[in-house]
Amino acid sequence: MTDLQQRPSDDRQATPLPADLDARGLVRWSWRQLTSMRTALVLLLLLALAAIPGSVIPQEDIDSLAVSQWREDHPRLAPIWDRLDLFSVYGSAWFSAIYILLMISLVGCIVPRLLVYARAVRARPPRAPRHLSRLPQSTSYVTTDAPDVVLARAARVIRRRRFRVEWPEGTDAVAAERGHLREAGNLLFHLSVIIVLVGVAVGSLFGYKGGVILFNGEEFGFSNNLTQYDEFAPGNLFDPAVMEPFSFEITDFDVEWVTEGERAGMAREFVAHLDYTTEPGAEPREYDLKVNHPLTIGGTDVFLIGHGYAPVVTVRDGDGNVVQSGPTVFLPTNAQTFESFGVIKAPDAQPEQIALEGTFYPTFAMGRDAEGNLSMPASIWGDALEPLVSLGLWTGDVGLDDGASSSVYVLDKSKATQVVKDNGQPFRADLRPGDTVELPDGLGSVTFEGLQRWNKIQISRSPGKVVALTGVVLALLGLLASLFVRPRRLWVRARRQDDGTTLVELARLDRSSAGDPEDGAAELADIVAALEAEKEEQS
Amino acid sequence: MTDAQWEVFSYEGVIGAAVLYFLAMLAYFFELASLRSVPAGEDVDSHRTAMARRLALVLTVFAVAVHLVALVARGLAADPNRVPWGNMYEFTVAGTFVVALIFVLATLRVDIEWLGPLVITFVVAALMAAFLGLDDTLLPLPDALNSPWLVIHVVSAVISTGAFTLGALLSVLYLVKQRSTATTGYLARVPEPKVLDRLSYRMHAFGFPVWTFAVLITGPIWAHQAWGAYWNWDPKEVWAFITWVVYAAYLHARATAGWRGRNAAVLALVGAATLWFNFIGINFFSSTSQHSYAEGAAEVRSVVGVAATVEPAQEVGVVVGSDHAGA
Ligand code: HEM
Numbered sequence: 047m048t049d050l051q052q053r054p055s056d057d058r059q060a061t062p063l064p065a066d067l068d069a070r071g072l073v074r075w076s077w078r079q080l081t082s083m084r085t086a087l088v089l090l091l092l093l094a095l096a097a098i099p100g101s102v103i104p105q106e107d108i109d110s111l112a113v114s115q116w117r118e119d120h121p122r123l124a125p126i127w128d129r130l131d132l133f134s135v136y137g138s139a140w141f142s143a144i145y146i147l148l149m150i151s152l153v154g155c156i157v158p159r160l161l162v163y164a165r166a167v168r169a170r171p172p173r174a175p176r177h178l179s180r181l182p183q184s185t186s187y188v189t190t191d192a193p194d195v196v197l198a199r200a201a202r203v204i205r206r207r208r209f210r211v212e213w214p215e216g217t218d219a220v221a222a223e224r225g226h227l228r229e230a231g232n233l234l235f236h237l238s239v240i241i242v243l244v245g246v247a248v249g250s251l252f253g254y255k256g257g258v259i260l261f262n263g264e265e266f267g268f269s270n271n272l273t274q275y276d277e278f279a280p281g282n283l284f285d286p287a288v289m290e291p292f293s294f295e296i297t298d299f300d301v302e303w304v305t306e307g308e309r310a311g312m313a314r315e316f317v318a319h320l321d322y323t324t325e326p327g328a329e330p331r332e333y334d335l336k337v338n339h340p341l342t343i344g345g346t347d348v349f350l351i352g353h354g355y356a357p358v359v360t361v362r363d364g365d366g367n368v369v370q371s372g373p374t375v376f377l378p379t380n381a382q383t384f385e386s387f388g389v390i391k392a393p394d395a396q397p398e399q400i401a402l403e404g405t406f407y408p409t410f411a412m413g414r415d416a417e418g419n420l421s422m423p424a425s426i427w428g429d430a431l432e433p434l435v436s437l438g439l440w441t442g443d444v445g446l447d448d449g450a451s452s453s454v455y456v457l458d459k460s461k462a463t464q465v466v467k468d469n470g471q472p473f474r475a476d477l478r479p480g481d482t483v484e485l486p487d488g489l490g491s492v493t494f495e496g497l498q499r500w501n502k503i504q505i506s507r508s509p510g511k512v513v514a515l516t517g518v519v520l521a522l523l524g525l526l527a528s529l530f531v532r533p534r535r536l537w538v539r540a541r542r543q544d545d546g547t548t549l550v551e552l553a554r555l556d557r558s559s560a561g562d563p564e565d566g567a568a569e570l571a572d573i574v575a576a577l578e579a580e581k582e583e584q585s
Numbered sequence: 586m587t588d589a590q591w592e593v594f595s596y597e598g599v600i601g602a603a604v605l606y607f608l609a610m611l612a613y614f615f616e617l618a619s620l621r622s623v624p625a626g627e628d629v630d631s632h633r634t635a636m637a638r639r640l641a642l643v644l645t646v647f648a649v650a651v652h653l654v655a656l657v658a659r660g661l662a663a664d665p666n667r668v669p670w671g672n673m674y675e676f677t678v679a680g681t682f683v684v685a686l687i688f689v690l691a692t693l694r695v696d697i698e699w700l701g702p703l704v705i706t707f708v709v710a711a712l713m714a715a716f717l718g719l720d721d722t723l724l725p726l727p728d729a730l731n732s733p734w735l736v737i738h739v740v741s742a743v744i745s746t747g748a749f750t751l752g753a754l755l756s757v758l759y760l761v762k763q764r765s766t767a768t769t770g771y772l773a774r775v776p777e778p779k780v781l782d783r784l785s786y787r788m789h790a791f792g793f794p795v796w797t798f799a800v801l802i803t804g805p806i807w808a809h810q811a812w813g814a815y816w817n818w819d820p821k822e823v824w825a826f827i828t829w830v831v832y833a834a835y836l837h838a839r840a841t842a843g844w845r846g847r848n849a850a851v852l853a854l855v856g857a858a859t860l861w862f863n864f865i866g867i868n869f870f871s872s873t874s875q876h877s878y879a880e881g882a883a884e885v886r887s888v889v890g891v892a893a894t895v896e897p898a899q900e901v902g903v904v905v906g907s908d909h910a911g912a
Contacts, residue, residue, distance in 0.1 A: 083841045090834040094827045094859075101820040108818060136818050246816070255814065338732045338810045349813035504813040511815060518801045522794055529790040562783060 080147070081154030089148040096144050100135030103127065107134060107279075149243065156236050163229050171212045174219035174537035174553075183566040184553035185574060191581070193218060193540035193548050199584075200538040200550075203576045209536060219539035228558060231527020238521035245514025252288075254280040255506040261356060261373050261498045262296045269293035270346070270505070288507070290344040294322035294333075299353065299499045303429045312382070313428055318350050318501050335503075345507055352502035354378050355386055357406055357435045359477075363395035363490040370395075373498035376406045376435075377455060383425040384408045389457045390437070391444050400489055401444035403457045404437035404474070435494055436476045439465040439485060465489070533557040534566070536573070550577075591662035595669075598655025599678055603712045605648035606685070606705050612641035613702040621770050641701055642692065649689055652682045670739050676864070677715035679739075681708045683747030691751075697784065699775050703754045734807035741799035746860060748792030749832070753857035755785035756850040763847065782846060786839060789853060793832050800825040824863035831856040 079085055104112035113133050117124040131138030178184050189196060197213060201220050205211045209222035256275040260266050268274055270292050302315040318335040324343055333341045341348040356373035363369045369392040376388030390402040409427035423436065443461035465473045465486060475483040477494035484491050535555045543549050552573060554566050586594065616637040656679060659669035670679045688704045691697045759781040767773045775781065804825070805815035816822060835852040838844035 083837060084844070087834050087837045087841060087844065090830050090837065094830040094834070097823050097827050097830075100818060101823040105818060338807075340810060340813065347809075347813065351813060506813055508815070511809070514815070515802070515806070518797070518805075522797055522802065525794050525797060529794065 077154065080151050081158075083155075086148065086151050086155065089144060089151060093144050093148060096135070096141050099132055103132050103135070105134060105136070107137070145243075149240065152236055152239060156233060159229075160233055163233060166229070167226055171210055171221040171223035171535060173214065173217070174221055174539055178219075178537055178539055178551040178553035181553040181555055183555070183563060183570060184551065185567075185570050186549060186551040187574065188543075188547050188549055189581075190547055193542055196540040196548060196550055196577070197538065199577055199580050200540075200573075203573060203580055204536060204538070206576075207573070218541055219537055222536040222538075223534070225531050225533030225557065227527045228531035228533045229528075231524040231529075231531060234524030235521050235528050236524075238517045238524055241517030242514050242521065243517075245510035245512070245517055248510030248513065249281070249508035251281045251283045252285075253506065253508040253510075254278065254284050255504065255508075257351075257502060257504045259375055259500050259502050260296055261500050262299055263498075264295050264297075267293060267295035268503070275505075288345075290346050291325045292322060292343045292346070293326070294320045294341075294348070296335075296501055297321055299501060301353070301429070303427070316350065316353060318353075318503075320348075345509060347506055347508075349504045349506070350501060351504045354500055354502075355384065355406055355408060355430065355433075356498040356500045357388070357433075358495040358498050359390055359402070359435070360493040360495055361390065361392045361395065361400065361402070361490060362493075363392065363400070364398075364488045365396050366490075367396070369400075369490075371495075373500070375455070375500050379405075380425070382428060384428040385425040389455060391454075391457070393444055395490060398441045398489060399444045400485070401440040401457050401462060402437040402475070402492060403440060404435060406433070406435045408433055410434035430497055432478075433497055434476060434478050436474055437492065439473050439475070439489070441465060441489065532565070534569075538573075586661075588662050591658050595655045595658035595662055598651055598658055599712065599716070602648045602652035602655055603709060603716070605644050605651060606709045606712070609641045609644035609648060610702070610705045610709055612637045612644060613705060616641065617702060617771050620774065623769060638698065638701075641705070642689075642698060645685065645701065645705060646689055649682070649685045652678075652685065656682055668736050668739065670743065672719075673865070674715050674719040676739075676743070677711055677719060679743050680746050680750075680864075681711045681715075683743050684708055684711075684750050687747050687751055695784070696776075699771075700751075700754065700758070702771070703758065704751065707750070707754065732807060732810065734803055734810065738799055738803040738807055741795050741803060745792040745796035745799060746864070748788050748795065749857055749860055752785045752788030752792060753854055755781055755788060756853040756857075759785060759850045760847065760854075778846075782850065785850070785853060789832060789835060789856075793836065796825075796829060796832065800829055821863060824859060828856055828859045828863060831859055 256278040361370035376386035407425035408430040482493040809815040838849040
């Protein structure tokens with residue numbers, strides 16, 4: 047009876063290549079191979095395998111800093127990895143090839159099954175096989191009722207169990223079927239995989255993701271156009287015209303620090319208070335931007351993803367002119383204590399260019415070593431309770447702001463020299479807010495005016511995300527139907543025997559690979575019991 | 586009670602549960618030992634043997650109850666109170682709870698008590714490992730974790746992990762039983778390979794949609810809120826995806842001639858391996874995960890000494906509350 051158990055897809059098995067093939071035959075054969083279940087299985091496994099390297103090797107899109115470090119550490123492997131696209135696995139040709147093949151296979155698999163299904167939905171339950179007792183699940187009993195009475199009763203009972211029931215005129219058997227939803231669910235699931243992919247593709251083609259570091263205050267406001275971003279990663283088909291014309295500024299930034307208990311020192315709530323307008327001239331509104339609470343304006347989302355300190359430092363050169371002023375972003379090197387590192391460059395200083403590089407300690411303290419002697423300076427707290435900035439001094443070519451070649455966060459020391467004191471120790475200026483230190487050799491002075499805060503804001507637009515989400519939700523629904531609906535057929539045959547009694551045979555056929563014979567037997571028993579009960583009622 | 590008292594209470598609860606599981610395990614072992622040379626067909630007429638089996642189940646039920654109390658206490662010990670799965674220790678305690686709970690619930694519906702010795706041994710071993718090997722510092726949740734999605738996402742991840750783990754145990758049994766010709770002892774009393782395969786499939790069929798929900802629905806929604814992108818190919822995400830794909834392959838294998846049975850069971854084990862590797866192993870291989878529980882998390886990206894031409898964006902490696910737990 048195995049042919050009855052076959053699902054529509056099961057005949058799509060991979061087959062060996064026939065010996066004599068013309069071109070069309072070859073195409074048809076390849077297509078069959080590609081859309082066979084076994085190929086899908088192998089492609090799925092390949093996809094899993096192909097995803098692995100990207101989780102071990104640093105990825106350009108995720109952490110390009112780690113990639114450049116890796117390159118430095120492995121100068122000989124890096125070019126090979128490059129050739130194999132191992133630094134951007136998920137965008138690589140070979141990774142794409144696998145999932146595109148999988149998608150083609152999927153479409154090739156679904157479309158024929160959709161057609162089969164469309165026919166099957168309207169089809170009547172198939173007639174009873176000749177020998178019901180040969181089916182894996184069957185039972186029978188003998189009664190004195192007339193066959194027609196039994197069959198009419200059976201049709202009622204089974205229909206009540208929400209089967210689709212058919213009792214063709216003049217036949218001795220009732221046929222019933224239920225569970226079409228399983229195949230529907232399966233098709234929905236596989237179709238939804240494609241929907242998800244389309245959603246994701248739309249997002250990565252038409253969307254963008256950008257980031258900007260902002261200080262607090264009106265004068266550091268942001269308006270949403272390309273020039274204002276520090277970094278910007280558009281999709282291949284991104285059109286700047288879709289950028290919403292909003293603007294915002296951070297009026298204030300709050301962090302709540304845990305001050306007692308074991309968790310003392312951890313930060314808890316981060317809130318950037320925004321004033322924003324959705325378009326020029328619109329009414330300004332307020333929003334508290336927090337982690338997990340992005341601001342959504344039209345199709346664009348604004349996220350708070352990082353924060354840190356920006357010491358406001360004024361640098362005067364040897365001539366007494368202000369050559370550098372305002373806040374400078376210092377990057378945290380410790381996420382707990384917010385000890386931060388930064389560079390202040392004054393390439394216009396006279397008589398010599400100067401740069402200050404050093405550490406900012408939000409809560410400065412001298413650490414103690416095991417013997418209790420004062421040792422390294424450190425920050426013991428993330429909050430700015432005892433702020434201190436400690437800067438070394440460099441002169442020479444500190445790197446003009448000539449674009450790509452110099453980062454504002456790093457000092458290129460190849461053409462700069464550090465200023466040392468008479469005793470040979472490097473010169474350091476340790477400043478608390480309000481302090482001014484004269485630089486040696488008549489280079490000028492530095493003043494630590496006070497503290498600013500910076501926030502890293504990420505702004506992104508991913509157009510297909512609702513499509514993708516709808517896709518996965520549909521996929522899940524389909525999956526549930528596909529896994530838990532049990533398609534099955536039932537037949538009841540009643541025949542008058544020679545001795546005048548009626549032999550009633552029942553059989554049941556599971557149509558999914560997940561069917562459980564015990565459940566099947568139980569269902570048959572239930573139906574027999576229901577027939578008995580119905581008979582009692584009638585008499 | 587104060588937080589500190591709750592914390593101690595929770596440890597005591599975990600130890601208490603572990604001891605109860607251990608006793609249950611002994612009872613199961615006693616039962617197995619006394620059945621060692623009894624042919625499989627023969628009924629257990631020894632009173633002591635039947636008692637041992639019943640005792641084991643009762644002990645397991647008590648252990649599960651204590652386990653639950655310990656979990657709740659852990660959540661109450663945190664300040665502010667939170668879900669008890671903020672780090673690997675807590676995730677393991679929660680995961681083993683789900684394994685044991687599903688097992689107990691399953692005994693109500695299907696005859697699966699013979700799986701007891703395996704399940705309970707696994708739970709005892711995992712709890713020991715959690716106690717001895719995993720960092721159990723009780724920390725408040727970082728901001729990034731503070732979201733209702735944490736509850737939904739991790740609950741579903743833990744539940745599916747429990748189901749997949751049970752499914753894997755059944756698949757192991759299937760593979761062993763298939764080659765076994767034993768007529769006495771434990772293996773002989775385990776149901777037919779066909780039944781094992783079907784039970785294993787049921788566990789996976791239950792786990793797979795829940796995993797789909799955890800990894801492909803709630804995970805991305807939460808990631809979108811917290812990190813600004815719904816899918817980042819972060820190592821945890823990659824491995825969750827790999828696990829998903831492997832289990833999809835398992836489901837396909839069960840429907841494909843030539844892959845049913847043995848190969849499907851092997852795939853189920855591969856799936857479980859990727860699942861547990863993602864949970865424990867990946868932390869040792871990759872430090873870039875935003876999910877890292879331990880030190881690797883709020884990773885210090887020293888900017889000093891890095892070549893000058895790095896994009897500023899990447900240098901700002903410190904994400905708000907970036908240390909991330911859960912799954
Ligand atoms: C992205 C790729 C795919 C994924 C994630 C996937 C996933 C799944 C899952 C989870 C099931 C289990 C549902 C069930 O047991 O009813 C399933 C079943 C099935 N898949 Fe796929 N699939 C994919 C591609 C394909 C392809 C390319 C084909 C065609 C060759 C295919 C054919 C089938 C069939 C016929 C079933 C039904 C098996 C059964 O009834 O047990 N799938 N798929």
